[in-house]
Amino acid sequence: MKSKQKIDLVARDLTNEVHEANFIGAKMKSERRYAALGRDYADPDKLRETAGLVKQHTLEHLDKYLEQAEASFERNGAKVHFAFDEDTAKKTVLNIMNEHGCKSMVKSKSMLTEELELLHYLEDQGKEVIETDLGEFILQIDNDHPSHIVTPIVHKNRRGIAKSFEREGLGDYNDDPETITRRARAHLRQKYLDADIGLTGANFVSAESGRIVLVTNEGNARFCMAANKVHIAIVGIEKIVPTDQDLGLFLNLIGRSGTGQQLTVYNQFIGGPKLKDQPNGPEHMHVIFVDNRRTEVLASDCREILRCIRCGACLNVCPIYRQSGGHAYRSVYPGPVGAVLSPLLAGNRFPELADLPKASSLCGACNEVCPVNIPIPDLLLRLRDKAKREGAKEAMKGTPNLAMWATMCSQPTMWKAALTMGHTMNHIPTQLIPHPSAMSWQGTRKLPKFEGGEFRKWFKNRK
Amino acid sequence: MSLLHTPPNRPTGKSVQLMTTCLCDAFYSDVAKATVEILDFLGCEIELPDGQTCCGQPAFNAGDWANSRKVIRHAEKTFSGDKPIIVPSGSCAAMIFHGALLAFEKEEDLPAIKAFGERTWELVDYIVYGLGITQWPGKFDAKMTFHRSCHLRGSRSPEAVNALLTSIEGVDLQPIDEVEQCCGFGGTFSVSFPNISEKMGELKIENLTACKPDVVAAGDMGCMMHFGGMMDKQGMPYKRMHIAQVLRDSLKNAGKL
Amino acid sequence: MSSDREKIFSAIRAALDPLPKRTAKPEWKRELIVCNPSGEFSSLKEQLADKLVFASSRYCDSFDQLAETLKAENSTFGYCDPELAPLFEKLDGITFETEYDVAKVNEYTFGITKASAAIAESGTIVLKDGDTSSRMGALTPWIHIAAIKESDIVATIPEAIDRFGDDPSIVFCTGPSKTADVEGILIEGVHGPGIQIGFILS
Numbered sequence: 001m002k003s004k005q006k007i008d009l010v011a012r013d014l015t016n017e018v019h020e021a022n023f024i025g026a027k028m029k030s031e032r033r034y035a036a037l038g039r040d041y042a043d044p045d046k047l048r049e050t051a052g053l054v055k056q057h058t059l060e061h062l063d064k065y066l067e068q069a070e071a072s073f074e075r076n077g078a079k080v081h082f083a084f085d086e087d088t089a090k091k092t093v094l095n096i097m098n099e100h101g102c103k104s105m106v107k108s109k110s111m112l113t114e115e116l117e118l119l120h121y122l123e124d125q126g127k128e129v130i131e132t133d134l135g136e137f138i139l140q141i142d143n144d145h146p147s148h149i150v151t152p153i154v155h156k157n158r159r160g161i162a163k164s165f166e167r168e169g170l171g172d173y174n175d176d177p178e179t180i181t182r183r184a185r186a187h188l189r190q191k192y193l194d195a196d197i198g199l200t201g202a203n204f205v206s207a208e209s210g211r212i213v214l215v216t217n218e219g220n221a222r223f224c225m226a227a228n229k230v231h232i233a234i235v236g237i238e239k240i241v242p243t244d245q246d247l248g249l250f251l252n253l254i255g256r257s258g259t260g261q262q263l264t265v266y267n268q269f270i271g272g273p274k275l276k277d278q279p280n281g282p283e284h285m286h287v288i289f290v291d292n293r294r295t296e297v298l299a300s301d302c303r304e305i306l307r308c309i310r311c312g313a314c315l316n317v318c319p320i321y322r323q324s325g326g327h328a329y330r331s332v333y334p335g336p337v338g339a340v341l342s343p344l345l346a347g348n349r350f351p352e353l354a355d356l357p358k359a360s361s362l363c364g365a366c367n368e369v370c371p372v373n374i375p376i377p378d379l380l381l382r383l384r385d386k387a388k389r390e391g392a393k394e395a396m397k398g399t400p401n402l403a404m405w406a407t408m409c410s411q412p413t414m415w416k417a418a419l420t421m422g423h424t425m426n427h428i429p430t431q432l433i434p435h436p437s438a439m440s441w442q443g444t445r446k447l448p449k450f451e452g453g454e455f456r457k458w459f460k461n462r463k
Numbered sequence: 464m465s466l467l468h469t470p471p472n473r474p475t476g477k478s479v480q481l482m483t484t485c486l487c488d489a490f491y492s493d494v495a496k497a498t499v500e501i502l503d504f505l506g507c508e509i510e511l512p513d514g515q516t517c518c519g520q521p522a523f524n525a526g527d528w529a530n531s532r533k534v535i536r537h538a539e540k541t542f543s544g545d546k547p548i549i550v551p552s553g554s555c556a557a558m559i560f561h562g563a564l565l566a567f568e569k570e571e572d573l574p575a576i577k578a579f580g581e582r583t584w585e586l587v588d589y590i591v592y593g594l595g596i597t598q599w600p601g602k603f604d605a606k607m608t609f610h611r612s613c614h615l616r617g618s619r620s621p622e623a624v625n626a627l628l629t630s631i632e633g634v635d636l637q638p639i640d641e642v643e644q645c646c647g648f649g650g651t652f653s654v655s656f657p658n659i660s661e662k663m664g665e666l667k668i669e670n671l672t673a674c675k676p677d678v679v680a681a682g683d684m685g686c687m688m689h690f691g692g693m694m695d696k697q698g699m700p701y702k703r704m705h706i707a708q709v710l711r712d713s714l715k716n717a718g719k720l
Numbered sequence: 721m722s723s724d725r726e727k728i729f730s731a732i733r734a735a736l737d738p739l740p741k742r743t744a745k746p747e748w749k750r751e752l753i754v755c756n757p758s759g760e761f762s763s764l765k766e767q768l769a770d771k772l773v774f775a776s777s778r779y780c781d782s783f784d785q786l787a788e789t790l791k792a793e794n795s796t797f798g799y800c801d802p803e804l805a806p807l808f809e810k811l812d813g814i815t816f817e818t819e820y821d822v823a824k825v826n827e828y829t830f831g832i833t834k835a836s837a838a839i840a841e842s843g844t845i846v847l848k849d850g851d852t853s854s855r856m857g858a859l860t861p862w863i864h865i866a867a868i869k870e871s872d873i874v875a876t877i878p879e880a881i882d883r884f885g886d887d888p889s890i891v892f893c894t895g896p897s898k899t900a901d902v903e904g905i906l907i908e909g910v911h912g913p914g915i916q917i918g919f920i921l922s
Contacts, residue, residue, distance in 0.1 A: 001657045012658040025904050027641075040755045045466050047753065053746040060742040063732045076888060082725040134910055135901035151901060158902055177902040181910055188911065189860075193822065209884070219859065219897035219912025225889070226855045227822070237728065242745065244884060248877045251892075252753045259900070262755070262775070263842050263877075266912070267892040275888060279820065280855040291724075295731035301568075303735075319645050319666075323659045359656065361649025361663070362524055363613035368643065373466060378565055384526025385566075395526060398655030402522040406530035409485070410537040412514035419489055437654045444661050445692025448490040455483060455492035459499060459511055 001443055004397035007320070007359040010328035018155050022147070022325040025154040029316040032260025033369065040262060051249050052373035055307035058207075058240055059298065065207040065240045066289065072210025076272035078285040089290045090121045093199070093232060096286050097127060100230045102197040104128035106188075108214070108221040109136050110201025111149060111310060112236050112290060114332045115345065130191045132220035134184050141168050147326030147334060150258045150312035155325055188220075198224030198282065202235040203309065204250055208243040211271035212287065215254055215264045222266060231282035233270070237289050238298075238306040244269075250309060253371035258311035297344045302379045305340045307372040314366035314376060320359050329356060336366035340379045354392035357383035358399070400437045419452030426450050468561045468617030470581040474547045475593040478508045482542065482550040482583075485517035486684045494684060497711035498551040498586060504714060505594060514541040518550075519566070520558040524650045528566045535563050536572070539579040547593065548583045551707050554614035554683045556585040561617070585615070587682065587706055591623035597630065601713025604633035605677040609706075610667065610690075612683035613645050624682060624706055631713045637674045641666070648689035664693045672701055682706045750878040755841045764840040764873040765920060771843030775895040776908065777916040786865065786919060787811040790830060793915065795863050798830030801853035804867055807921070808832055820854040831857040831913075835866035836887075838873045838918060839880045842894055845918055846880055849889040864913035866893070869921050 003009050014022075037044040058065050070080045081096075083089035097105065105127060113119065119140070122129045131140040135152040139145065142164050146152030153161070162175035170183045200221050202212035212233045214221045225231050241247060247269075255261035274281035297306055315321045315335030326334030331342035331353060339360060343353040357380040366376040387395035408414045426449055441447065479502065487495040502509055519534035538559070542548050550556045560580035567573040590596050609628065615621050628636045647653060647663025667690050671679050679701050681687045691703050704712070714720040722730075736742070761767035769779040780786050790796060791813060800808050802818035816832070817824075836848040845866040852858055858866075874880050884890055897912030908914045 001661070003655075003657055005656050008656040008658045011662070021903070028904055039758070042756060049466055050746050050748045050752060053743060054748075056743040057745040060736060060739060063729055063736065066729070066732065076886075082723070082728050084724040084727040084731075088724055132911065133901075134899045138901070151904070153901055154904075156902075161902060177905045178907050180902055181899060181907040185910060189825065192911075193825065217898050217900075218910035220910070222855070222859050222891060223911045226859055237732075244881050245750075245878060248750075248753050248881055249748070252755075252877065261894075263844060263892065263894040265893065265895045265898055267894075269884065269890040269892075270888065271886075272888040274855075275849045278849050278852065278855065278889075281849070281889065289728070291728045291731065295728065295735050298732065299735035317643065319647065319663045320656075320659055323662050358526070358652075359659075361613070361645045361647060361652045361660070363645030363649065364616045365613070365643050365645065368616055381523070381526070381562070381565060384524075385528045388526040388528070399525050399651050400654060402525055402527050402530050402651075406522055406527075406533045409516040409519070409534040412516060412541075415516040422489055437651075440654050440657050441692075443657065444664075444696060445689065446695035447692065448688055450489060451492040452489045455488060455495040456511075456513075458492065458496055462499070 005355060005358065007324050007328045007355065011324040014325060017157060018325060021155055021157055023322045025151060026316040026322045029259055029312070033257055033313055033316070036256040036260040036262060040256065047249065047253060048371055048373045051253055051371055052307055054241060054246055054249065055372050056304065058242055059238060059303060059306050062237065062240070062298065065242060066237055069205055069207040069210060069240055072207060073287050076210045078210065078272050078287050081286060081288045083288055083290045086116050086292050089116050089234065089288060089292060090118055092288050093118060093234065094122065094125055096230070096232055097197055100197065100284065102230060104195045105197045105199055106130050106132050106192050106195040106224050106228070107199040108201070108216060108224050109133040110234060111332060112201055112234055114146065115292060130188070130195065132188050132192070132224060134181065134218060137184060137188065138164060145327065148312060148315055149310050149333065155327065192223045192227045195228050197230040197232065198228045199232045199234060200224055202233050202239050203254065204247055205235055205240045206244050206247055207240050209271055211244070211269045213247055214268040214270065215251070215266070217265045219266055221268060225270065225282055226280050229282055230284045232286045232288065234288045234290060236294055237291055238294050254309055254311050257313040257369065257371040293345050293347055296347070300344060301382055302340055302344060304374050305337065305344070305379055307374050308337050308341070309372060311371055313369040313371065317365045317369045319361065319363065324359070336360065336376045340376060340383060343383060351390065351392040351394060354387040354395035355397065357387065358395055416453065422450040422452040466617065467619070468557065469588070469619065470560050473584060473593065474545060474582055476547060477506055478546050480510045480512055480542055480544065480546050480548045482515060482548055482555065483511070484550060484552045484555050484684065486688065487551065490688070491684050491705070494551060494705040494707055497705065497707040500711045500720060501707060501714070502549065504720060505590065505596070510546065512541045518555040518558045520555065520562065521650050523558065523562050523566055524652070531566050532570065535566060535576060539575055542579065545582065547589065549586055549589050550583060551586045551705065552683050552685070553585045553612050553618065553620055554685055556583050557614040557617065559583040585618060585620045585682070587623040587627060588618055588620040591626055592619055597626050599627045599631050599710060599713065600717060600719060601710065602632045602717040603709060603713040606635045606637060606674065607678045607680055608637050608639050608671045608674065608676045610646060610671055610679065610681040610686055611642050612681055612686045615682060620682065627710065632717070637676060640670045640673065646686045646690045648686050650685065653689055661693070664690045668694060668699070672699070677702060678709070679703050680706055680709050750876070753878070754876050764875055765870055767840040768838050768843065768873050768918065771840060772918045773843070775843035777843060777845070777895050777918055779918050781920040781922065783810055787814055789917070790814055790863065793863060795829035797827060798832065798861055799828045799854065799857040800832040801834055801857070803853065804832055804834065820857045822856065825856070825860050828861045830863040830865060831861040832865040832867060833858040835868040835918070836872065837880050837883055838868045839877055840873055841876050844880070845893045845916070847891040847893065848887040850887050859912050862909060862913060863915040863917065865917045865919050867919050867921055
């Protein structure tokens with residue numbers, strides 16, 4: 001079917017193979033989520049509500065907590081840096097590498113580094129950078145982008161991956177997932193040993209104790225802090241929570257919400273360089289707090305989106321994401337969270353992504369599964385209003401003009417007249433109704449019969 | 464698993480105002496009639512404000528909040544007073560007690576709009592939690608599936624519907640797969656995202672009809688207009704009923720109406 | 721020109737100043753996040769054993785059994801924390817080194833290190849830098865054996881967090897290293913251990 005909306009067209013034109021991969025992957029994770037939370041808690045909503053309030057509280061006192069986090073990290077012997085924008089963030093990483101004489105980096109998965117396109121920047125500066133998360137590694141060799149926050153290559157299948165491995169000299173064609181994993185294990189092991197710096201993101205930061213928390217299943221973040229001497233943690237300022245005990249709340253939610261695991265396999269709590277007696281691990285820890293428009297989001301009426309803990313539950317449950325896949329969102333963050341966050345983080349490129357908030361039936365499933373209870377549909381609506389007020393064309397494409405309708409609906413006489421006149425529509429063959437909405441509608445659906453005014457007449461005459 | 468959005472302490476008396484909804488006013492008059500007949504049966508005194516049109520949701524969802532506010536303001540004035548307002552639609556009800564508050568968050572007349580929302584009930588929510596009726600004395604021999612429309616989230620309507628339907632003699636209410644998934648209507652969404660909307664509709668129809676029910680029921684005519692229109696286009700035989708029609712017909716079957 | 725630090729702090733304050741009121745921190749009790757107990761257990765040790773298996777780890781409390789497991793996995797040479805060596809030297813047919821040599825990263829097929837604690841509700845092994853003789857020894861071999869003192873088993877995650885102290889690197893291990901990146905198919909042993917064993921020292 002014809003459509004003016006980009007995401008709708010991507011969904012229409014997706015190959016069956018990719019559509020199936022996206023759809024089944026998302027549905028499976030959603031089902032596991034419901035099962036895990038239902039099994040383990042009598043009232044999971046109470047956890048979601050509390051976690052949401054803890055994060056909202058932290059955001060609304062961010063100046064205080066960021067300052068506390070900075071002091072705690074410094075007390076722990078970590079060096080703290082601040083980067084207001086993308087450019088400074090990248091340069092800060094480069095400067096740290098140069099300062100320590102580092103040439104090659106192993107990095108674990110971080111959505112913030114995707115935002116910054118850090119990998120390409122460092123490569124352009126002559127550094128070697130290796131993504132170590134299996135999915136991210138595959139994306140790196142394919143020069144592709146993640147389509148999901150948690151499972152970045154959900155859009156790929158084993159045959160494509162096997163071909164990429166063959167091309168990269170990682171062995172003959174073999175599409176057995178276990179073989180693929182073993183080959184990556186062997187290949188990346190050497191990279192960890194050769195690298196002189198490890199870079200991670202952070203899922204959470206405890207302001208109280210000055211610890212970053214990393215949540216992984218593969219153990220790659222552990223390895224990024226075992227064989228090398230320097231560790232950089234690059235962190236969005238919204239990742240802070242007040243105390244170590246608060247972390248328990250989030251760790252219990254993130255695994256269950258994202259993949260249906262009670263806990264993700266590895267939860268690492270890193271506060272400073274290794275101990276003196278520990279033979280392995282970084283002697284230097286650098287924490288870079290990055291804004292990159294987060295304070296703009298904080299100032300907006302969509303600040304609740306900064307609560308997001310990147311579990312991916314809203315993607316998995318979203319019927320639109322399930323049809324379109326993550327790449328349709330044309331930005332780092334896909335799905336419902338991306339439809340809010342990406343246009344906001346785009347700054348003055350907001351109009352280019354103003355159609356993202358329209359890619360929702362406002363069904364609310366995203367809010368229902370969100371571990372921090374973000375009112376995503378409300379935020380999508382606020383952005384629709386913003387797009388309309390600012391005349392963002394991408395947003396309004398395909399949306400009927402409702403000015404006439406509003407006039408009719410605020411004048412009862414007009415409304416009643418229209419109700420009766422509507423009956424004439426029953427006598428026109430529906431395909432001749434010259435309204436674009438009706439034309440689009442009746443391609444796949446039968447229009448209902450007009451019965452305008454009948455009920456009112458009946459009501460007046462009853463008994 | 465959803466946190467409540469419904470306002471606390473809504474009025475519960477039996478003297479009510481009925482909001483027909485624009486869809487029932489224009490297309491589905493029998494749903495409106497059924498609503499009146501069951502409210503009559505429950506002993507309610509019904510006022511039907513004549514100036515009523517629409518709740519303003521189409522423009523609200525489309526992002527055209529200025530035009531939406533125009534319609535909401537009209538609705539608020541039309542439904543003056545302090546009686547409970549009963550709506551046979553979870554979507555329109557949620558628009559009034561939740562959506563309108565967003566549209567008016569920077570407006571001076573927010574308090575009036577808020578008060579409007581604080582009187583508004585989705586029909587079945589009102590019957591069960593407003594009037595305290597948990598057993599429905601009807602009879603309806605049918606295997607049935609129910610589409611839990613999305614805008615019933617954040618309310619106790621889904622529990623209410625479940626309680627009433629399962630209490631009706633003869634009703635065999637079958638669970639459906641992926642109950643949390645949207646049918647793909649979403650108002651103007653179905654027009655501007657026609658391909659995704661259709662795919663969502665297909666999946667919903669598949670789940671709703673997997674058990675070969677006698678009746679597919681829903682609490683919102685918006686959803687039903689969309690997936691029902693698809694079913695009609697494909698010539699699918701399943702009977703579709705609004706929950707109000709099920710409740711009304713069950714009373715007729717039991718000889719109580 | 722102001723520093724990035726100042727820019728960020730002033731942008732935060734400018735964003736928050738207009739808020740009419742700010743969200744208070746909710747009071748929440750530890751019980752909120754404690755898992756529904758599934759099954760009846762007479763001791764934390766018994767619960768831990770059950771939950772380790774639930775998390776795809778293995779439970780072991782006998783040296784003979786451990787030796788059997790290692791042999792069955794063809795894993796007879798590894799690394800062991802020097803302080804634990806006297807205990808594990810009695811493993812029949814198994815040899816190890818007590819100093820981790822990076823050159824042998826692919827030769828060590830098991831690693832034995834101390835666990836600082838274990839969490840019964842989730843089957844989690846807690847490794848702290850201060851108790852871990854070698855990060856590499858706990859991470860790189862195919863099999864990791866975490867030696868847990870029975871008295872170090874705690875019931876819940878909040879209790880484990882209570883014991884963080886000022887250790888700079890704490891790891892919760894709940895199961896073996898795994899991925900489902902390729903078509904959602906679960907594969908164990910990506911970068912870390914493919915087999916995680918919790919060994920209880922009574």
